[in-house]
Amino acid sequence: FNPSPGHRVSVCVFLMAVGQNSPLFLGFDFSTQQLKVVTIDEDLNLVHQDRVHFDSELPEFRTNGGVHLHADRLTVTSPVLMWVKALDLLLDKMKRAEFNFSQVSALSGSGQQHGSVYWRRGASATLDQLDPNQNLHNLLQDSFSVADSPVWMDSSSSRQCAALQAAVGGARLLAEISGSRAYERFTGNQIAKLQQSFPDQYQDTERISLVSSFAASLFLGGYAAIDYSDGSGMNLLDIRTRTWSKVLLEATAPHLEQLLGAPVPSTSVLGLVSSYFVQRYGFSESCRVVAFTGDNPASLAGMKLQEGNITVSLGTSDTVFLWLQQPRPALEGHVFCNPIDPEDYMALLCFKNGSLTRERVRDKCAGGSWEVFSAALRDTPLGNKGNIGFYFDTMEITPPVMGVHRFDSDDTEVSWFSPEVEVRAVVEGQFLSRRVHAERLGYSVVPGTRVLATGGASSNREILQVLSDTFNAPVYTIDLSDSACLGSAYRALHGSVAEFGVSFSDMLKKAPEPQLVANPHPAAQEVYDPMVKRYSRLEDTVLQKSRTQTTP
Structure with missing residues (x-):
């Protein structure tokens, strides 16, 4: 440091x-x-x-x-x-x-x-x-x-x-x-x-x-x-x-x-x-x-998360960590006081339908092959020609909905997509959801924003490219093995030198840097900003439909 x-x-x-x-x-x-x-x-x-x-x-x-x-x-x-x-x-x-x-x-x-x-x-x-x-x-x-x-x-x-x-x-x-x-x-x-x-x-x-x-x-x-x-x-x-x-x-x-x-x-x-x-x-x-x-x-400290950054862990469940200056607590997700900067906040969102849902679509639409799945992401356009999908194989936490819902470019619910469209729809739909709920808690892209990706699916470059495009921010990968332990050790060191005016970020300058793996497409903002608004509106429709169906 x-x-x-x-x-x-x-x-x-x-x-x-x-x-x-x-x-x-x-x-x-x-x-x-x-x-x-x-x-x-x-x-x-x-x-x-x-x-x-x-x-x-x-x-x-x-x-x-x-x-x-x-x-x-x-x-x-x-x-x-x-x-x-x-x-x-x-x-x-x-x-x-x-x-x-x-x-x-x-x-x-x-x-x-x-x-x-x-x-x-x-x-x-x-x-x-x-x-x-x-x-x-x-x-x-x-x-x-x-x-x-x-x-x-x-x-x-x-x-x-x-x-x-x-x-x-x-x-x-x-x-x-x-x-x-x-x-x-x-x-x-x-x-x-x-x-x-x-x-x-x-x-x-x-x-x-x-x-x-x-x-x-x-x-x-x-x-x-x-x-x-x-x-x-x-x-x-x-x-x-x-x-x-x-x-x-x-x-x-x-x-x-x-x-x-x-x-x-x-x-x-x-x-x-x-x-x-x-x-x-x-x-x-x-x-x-x-x-x-x-x-x-402690994991936030171990991930070296900084103001304006977001971490997306792509595992069995997908977890999103945010660094916030001003919180906007919502009915979904959690806002905590920041463990590094006493004046700031952090937010956490957990989504049950993560890698297992992606794998089910891979098996159905790509013959169980990640190579075919990745090719479908490369060969389909940003925004999927307006097709949006909601894929909740198990009861989701955010929002509390179960089932698969597909909408065409006219917001009409349809029963199926072609295999290539379905592949992009599940990945885009998941990342649109992550961004929608992150923004509801106060997240916004600012100059210098980075998305830090971890978890099993972070090894797939095409999935990370969609993540970069959806958030309109560069994506970096980071190894988070024992991140809570490592963050605790970092915090122990920082507690020893903070009285001398050493900031947490200065202290971590010698730590390994995340690796850049994807930059957003030049047209990403133009495509996904309106898509985020559409997704949010359609999610409300899906949620209301679910409540109506379960009401006695």
Whole structure:
């Protein structure tokens, strides 16, 4: 990175303070199925990585995919002590590999978003007096009032979601305050369900953490604050004032503000690592703990996303990440506080019908061949002669519709397209949808805008060319393996030097650059700007038709 001249000496002195060896920075990710760690040095080189897989390495917790699926098939939880024991195993693995913990200058991490942890009364005293001769999971086995934590896969809080929206005046008003309408997996609704269903356990709770702040608490030896970005995924934080919304807290559960603690900027240094880790593993006493955040915000940091850019992950589901200055929360998608710039925002959109839908059309219209599929994209014109398709093989999230709908250039719904037209229609339709909903959340193409593409389909240049044309922006590819871990390591480094005036983007100048793979066609804007408006209008038609068909 390249700090300003006035700060270079100070930064160098700080980075050398831990000793003669190059300082290291750890990034952890407490994900659904495993705990991972990535280590980088001050030049952003990858030094070490490791992981613990929950199902295979911790079979005593009897998880499947890292979770417990309950009999109602709506309730999904994970054992808190499994996460604690996984950290024991991971650090022991690193110790056996002769990893030098004394070189670690700072650490940060991420956790699966929307999971929550309930600390039992007296747990803070336990955290403050950890015996370095014992494992964490033994020391903390009686520290949680809820043994199994609700996680993001849980969808059992529909009644609480309806109540929260009613209390604030509707889904749209809730989205304006918290960045999202009520979602069953969001932490506020899970807290409300727990308080109503198990009041004694709620009464016995001293502190409520997210998975991210829970993990940070382990390293601090005390309760870590929830950061703004992960806090945005709770239906409780006012994303504009970056404080807990009193009306939302009161509609959720009693005494909740005290149980959550005050939220903090995602760039905050929370303190120094606990003496437990200094004595047990040899961490430096000066090792800093930078606020942990959610896995999605951490991925944004790992992707080096900047203002005006958009990331499109083309996988089984397609996911869109946006950097926003001014949010426009909608009934679909999520707006979070930005984990890198405390004044900005990020948005996330998820679409279920991604690669599997593209593959079905490939099998039907291109004989199962990607080469034939790609040729069809090359041989058909931009805009597909006005033909637009909606391909929702499974119930979509955004919008909540299922089925295939095809429209000709006169907006008349038709029953079929030719194979070549169908191939372009599915790809254009998906990318028009991504752009429409991104713009509804506040995205717009500005000078310097880049689309960063990742995921399996990002290896197909013809698909990326359609993406470039649809968004009228150049497309770059980027390898996002362990992006949440890498983003956490980047954030640990940034937390160590931010006080010297080093921006996150300056710090990342040595990181590998994404590779340019497609530029928009000169006629792209002329073709797709009006198509975006048509798609939006036709989507409303499809949505209304779907509602009419499902109304008794």
